Amino acid sequence: xxxxxxxxxxxxxxxxPAPVAGLRTSLIPRPRLLAQLNEGLPGKxxxxxxxxxxxxxxxxxxxxxxxxxxVAWLSLDEEDNDFARFLAYVTTxxxxxxxxxxxxxxxxxxSSPLPPSATIITLLINDLAAVTEKFVxxxxxxxxxxxxxxxxxxxxxxxxxPPTMHLVMTSRIDPNLPCARLRAxxxxxxxxxxxxxxxxxxxxxxxxQMTGLQLTTAEVGALDRRTEGWIAGLQMAALSLHRAxxxxxxxxIENFSGSHHYIMDYLIDEVLQQQPDEIQHFLLQSSxxxxxxxxxxxxxxxxxxxDLPGVHQAxxxxxxxxxxxxxxxxxxxxxxxxxxxEYLEHANLFINPLDEQRHWYRYHPLFADLxxxxxxxxxxxxxxxxxxxxxxxxxxxxxxxxxxxxxxAAQDFDRAATLLEQLAPAMIQRAQLxxxxxxxxxxxxxxxxxxxxxxxYYSWGLFFSGQIDEAACxxxxxxxxxxxxxAKQTPKVQGHLAAMRAYLVRETGDLATAIxxxxxxxxxxxxxxxxxxxxxxxxxxxAHYFLGEFEPASQLLTATITTGQKVELVANTLxxxxxxTQLLQARGALQQALALCQEGLEWVAQHGWANxxxxxxxxxxxxxxxxxxxxxxxxxxxxxxxxxxxxAGAYPHILISGHVGLAWLRQVQxxxxxxxxxxxxxxQLVRHHRVGRFWPLPAPARMQARLAIAQDNLAAAQxxxxxRDLQPPHSPIPYREEADYLTLARLQIAQGDLExxxxxxxxxxxxxxxxxxxxxxxEILILQAITAAAQDRPQAALSALxxxxxxxxxxxxxxxxxxxxxxxxxxxxxxxxxxxxxxYALRLxxxxxxxxxxxxxxxxxxxxxxxxxxxxxxxxxxxxxIAQALVVAVSTVxxxxxxxxxxxxxRNRTQAVAAARTLNLL
Numbered sequence: 071x072x073x074x075x076x077x078x079x080x081x082x083x084x085x086x087p088a089p090v091a092g093l094r095t096s097l098i099p100r101p102r103l104l105a106q107l108n109e110g111l112p113g114k115x116x117x118x119x120x121x122x123x124x125x126x127x128x129x130x131x132x133x134x135x136x137x138x139x140x141v142a143w144l145s146l147d148e149e150d151n152d153f154a155r156f157l158a159y160v161t162t163x164x165x166x167x168x169x170x171x172x173x174x175x176x177x178x179x180x181s182s183p184l185p186p187s188a189t190i191i192t193l194l195i196n197d198l199a200a201v202t203e204k205f206v207x208x209x210x211x212x213x214x215x216x217x218x219x220x221x222x223x224x225x226x227x228x229x230x231x232p233p234t235m236h237l238v239m240t241s242r243i244d245p246n247l248p249c250a251r252l253r254a255x256x257x258x259x260x261x262x263x264x265x266x267x268x269x270x271x272x273x274x275x276x277x278x279q280m281t282g283l284q285l286t287t288a289e290v291g292a293l294d295r296r297t298e299g300w301i302a303g304l305q306m307a308a309l310s311l312h313r314a315x316x317x318x319x320x321x322x323i324e325n326f327s328g329s330h331h332y333i334m335d336y337l338i339d340e341v342l343q344q345q346p347d348e349i350q351h352f353l354l355q356s357s358x359x360x361x362x363x364x365x366x367x368x369x370x371x372x373x374x375x376x377d378l379p380g381v382h383q384a385x386x387x388x389x390x391x392x393x394x395x396x397x398x399x400x401x402x403x404x405x406x407x408x409x410x411x412e413y414l415e416h417a418n419l420f421i422n423p424l425d426e427q428r429h430w431y432r433y434h435p436l437f438a439d440l441x442x443x444x445x446x447x448x449x450x451x452x453x454x455x456x457x458x459x460x461x462x463x464x465x466x467x468x469x470x471x472x473x474x475x476x477x478x479a480a481q482d483f484d485r486a487a488t489l490l491e492q493l494a495p496a497m498i499q500r501a502q503l504x505x506x507x508x509x510x511x512x513x514x515x516x517x518x519x520x521x522x523x524x525x526x527y528y529s530w531g532l533f534f535s536g537q538i539d540e541a542a543c544x545x546x547x548x549x550x551x552x553x554x555x556x557a558k559q560t561p562k563v564q565g566h567l568a569a570m571r572a573y574l575v576r577e578t579g580d581l582a583t584a585i586x587x588x589x590x591x592x593x594x595x596x597x598x599x600x601x602x603x604x605x606x607x608x609x610x611x612x613a614h615y616f617l618g619e620f621e622p623a624s625q626l627l628t629a630t631i632t633t634g635q636k637v638e639l640v641a642n643t644l645x646x647x648x649x650x651t652q653l654l655q656a657r658g659a660l661q662q663a664l665a666l667c668q669e670g671l672e673w674v675a676q677h678g679w680a681n682x683x684x685x686x687x688x689x690x691x692x693x694x695x696x697x698x699x700x701x702x703x704x705x706x707x708x709x710x711x712x713x714x715x716x717x718a719g720a721y722p723h724i725l726i727s728g729h730v731g732l733a734w735l736r737q738v739q740x741x742x743x744x745x746x747x748x749x750x751x752x753x754q755l756v757r758h759h760r761v762g763r764f765w766p767l768p769a770p771a772r773m774q775a776r777l778a779i780a781q782d783n784l785a786a787a788q789x790x791x792x793x794r795d796l797q798p799p800h801s802p803i804p805y806r807e808e809a810d811y812l813t814l815a816r817l818q819i820a821q822g823d824l825e826x827x828x829x830x831x832x833x834x835x836x837x838x839x840x841x842x843x844x845x846x847x848x849e850i851l852i853l854q855a856i857t858a859a860a861q862d863r864p865q866a867a868l869s870a871l872x873x874x875x876x877x878x879x880x881x882x883x884x885x886x887x888x889x890x891x892x893x894x895x896x897x898x899x900x901x902x903x904x905x906x907x908x909x910y911a912l913r914l915x916x917x918x919x920x921x922x923x924x925x926x927x928x929x930x931x932x933x934x935x936x937x938x939x940x941x942x943x944x945x946x947x948x949x950x951x952i953a954q955a956l957v958v959a960v961s962t963v964x965x966x967x968x969x970x971x972x973x974x975x976x977r978n979r980t981q982a983v984a985a986a987r988t989l990n991l992l
Contacts, residue, residue: 074469078361078424080163082143083131097132098276103265107133110259111204114231115252117260118240124266125301126240127210140167140205147360151217152505154179157190164198167205171197174718177682181641185683185718187223193718199232206236213242221246228252267299280308289319352410357441358456358479361424362431364408369463370456371407454480461485478512487517487524494527495601506531522548522558526566533573545570565594569606581613588613604634604642611649615766618805618841620653627653635673641684644670648687651695652766658844660698660881667692686715686724694731700884700917705735726755730768737777738889749774769809776813779820780891787817799830802837808846815853819860827857848877849886856893868906871897875907888918895920896990903937903992930973937991939966944983944992
């Protein structure tokens with residue numbers, strides 16, 4: 071389940087309404103500031119940095135109504151310190167300009183672990199660069215952001231911002247962004263307190279409109295000096311003056327002094343005391359809410375005529391308020407929070423509508439802070455009750471995140487823990503790990519102790535955030551807790567315990583135990599727990615795969631893929647498809663592996679997921695398969711696209727597989743330097759990321775050794791072998807070590823240690839044959855053929871090669887032969903000469919750019935039919951016998967023999983056979 075985004079955070083604040091019922095609330099025109107904002111548009115950023123109450127939001131909301139550019143608006147709050155949440159809101163705001171912006175970004179934000187911020191911002195920048203018309207992004211109240219990752223992401227955005235974009239930011243403090251560099255480059259437009267404060271003329275106009283009083287120039291000057299043009303202070307002063315008698319104005323102004331904080335406290339008291347009791351009550355009790363709507367306020371202020379100390383309740387009867395008149399002028403009926411909110415807006419009591427329909431509002435942050443401070447002073451005992459009411463309302467509205475937050479504020483830890491237990495799976499799935507861990511840390515230990523499932527979510531959060539040791543310690547504590555309390559040993563808890571332990575155990579390489587624990591988890595987990603079951607099944611399949619137990623692994627992967635496609639578990643399903651292709655290739659089922667990749671690509675295309683990072687699994691798998699088929703151009707395209715998607719999602723498994731594939735492909739294409747660059751990148755990725763050994767990846771170090779052998783750098787390959795310390799096998803070689811031993815065999819062949827290679831390959835052959843791993847057996851047979859040929863055992867070499875060709879031909883294997891180089895090419899010629907799957911051997915020679923007679927110093931090589939005739943001549947067949955064997959006329963045989971003599975430049979059969987043997991045609 072995905073946490074919904076509040077659309078009201080994306081609405082541009084509306085300008086103040088026209089005066090209603092004697093309330094003077096018109097906006098003060100500020101053309102000098104509008105001009106200054108316009109002047110900054112050619113640059114990258116406009117910063118409005120000033121303390122609270124200087125009219126930053128009002129100015130920007132007025133300005134955007136005067137410009138022709140498209141505008142995206144985001145009002146920030148403390149919750150947005152979570153990077154994923156912040157970027158989700160930013161992206162959604164930008165989609166109000168163009169709906170196609172950031173679709174991939176929003177998909178990435180649900181991945182776990184979360185990709186690097188630069189990766190995600192790069193995707194967003196690429197989308198923004200496609201916007202052809204000038205647009206503005208406004209980030210309101212950036213001072214609430216305290217997360218370095220977000221600052222770094224915005225710095226990256228500013229460094230690479232497309233010229234059509236302009237960023238506007240309001241903040242109470244200077245942000246941790248490269249303002250000095252932007253300023254030096256003429257890319258920063260700044261408005262600060264000195265710019266934003268009212269001029270004397272603006273103060274006079276503002277006070278006149280707000281109060282309706284004829285203040286003297288001296289009185290206006292006195293207020294202006296004492297507030298220093300601070301708009302919020304003037305507004306609070308004006309609200310008090312609105313009710314003051316003329317005779318008291320001078321005295322009021324004389325008493326209006328002190329620091330801003332003192333003035334705020336003083337004026338809030340003045341404002342509150344001038345309001346009816348019901349309004350005071352409403353303002354104070356609703357101040358605990360970050361956003362307000364009528365039904366929410368009704369719930370929070372229900373039973374709300376409880377006396378507040380210092381608030382005199384004249385009449386306990388709830389009251390209905392008009393939107394155009396003070397509430398005391400209305401006959402008492404029932405409290406209607408929606409009407410009250412509308413009244414507060416028209417009364418200019420520091421409240422802003424968040425949508426055009428006036429359903430949602432929020433108090434000015436300064437005003438809300440002061441109201442909460444006042445509530446804490448006069449009625450601290452009421453705050454938990456108010457927060458609890460809010461929690462219940464949010465829970466009933468399906469907004470469990472806000473419900474949990476208010477439950478924590480109410481210190482109702484039992485309720486908060488219950489809600490967090492419901493929220494945790496979705497937060498883990500969306501990688502909202504930082505917020506989850508902060509909330510869980512705020513719970514008392516006994517609440518976690520009482521809820522083993524919640525403690526397990528804590529452990530999962532630690533695990534997926536990279537805190538493996540901490541996750542293991544917490545899991546151990548949970549296991550002890552559950553073992554001593556039978557009531558806590560529910561199937562779901564047992565399932566999570568086994569699943570979590572299976573993940574940790576697989577990290578250590580204890581595959582048998584990982585299988586046992588994974589099976590236990592599947593027994594305990596319900597069918598509804600689809601995501602965790604899918605994760606466990608993939609974990610289980612990996613363990614079986616590395617043990618060489620292909621049949622159970624394949625069955626698990628098939629079930630995982632089928633279920634994942636039904637419930638749209640994209641990343642888990644694509645990971646399973648990738649592993650299945652590796653398994654099929656090891657079994658020699660190249661065509662099935664290709665078909666599975668095509669099926670996966672069709673599935674993601676149907677759902678519009680073709681550019682999701684996890685699809686990189688399919689692209690690198692398909693690239694490797696096409697490389698094996700010698701379709702090198704297509705293979706390059708798929709591998710490179712897979713790498714790009716892996717980079718977009720920061721998937722190390724995709725990136726490592728892709729770069730290893732590219733390293734070998736570039737070697738095949740005659741680009742050794744490009745091959746080294748790709749391999750170096752793969753090795754860096756392995757060192758940088760915590761990628762476990764037990765994942766179906768081509769190990770870069772091993773592949774680097776094989777590249778070294780191909781490039782005749784045997785010293786480098788020997789260093790790898792010494793580091794791996796591979797001992798001569800005395801028992802069946804485990805499948806997970808097969809690739810290492812095959813590389814060792816290649817090194818032994820290259821070094822001339824043929825007897826050691828022969829013994830090792832015999833052991834490998836036995837294990838692969840017993841497990842029916844035809845793909846593995848194919849590679850082993852090829853190396854056995856090369857070894858036998860090097861030992862001058864031609865019949866053994868041809869026999870091994872013939873078996874390899876019989877396995878390869880139905881599936882279309884190509885590079886597995888050609889990548890072994892010249893020794894294998896010569897063996898293929900021998901296969902053609904002796905008709906040991908000669909047609910397929912010819913096809914492979916053609917793919918290698920060779921021919922069956924490539925070593926012949928002949929102007930015109932022998933044809934396939936002529937080679938067949940030549941072999942029969944060498945076998946002692948007469949012309950008549952040859953004609954019968956080939957089912958042709960004797961005259962046709964004589965013509966072929968004449969052609970053979972002419973091409974070999976001989977005169978008789980004996981000379982022809984001798985020349986053919988010299989040219990390796992027989």
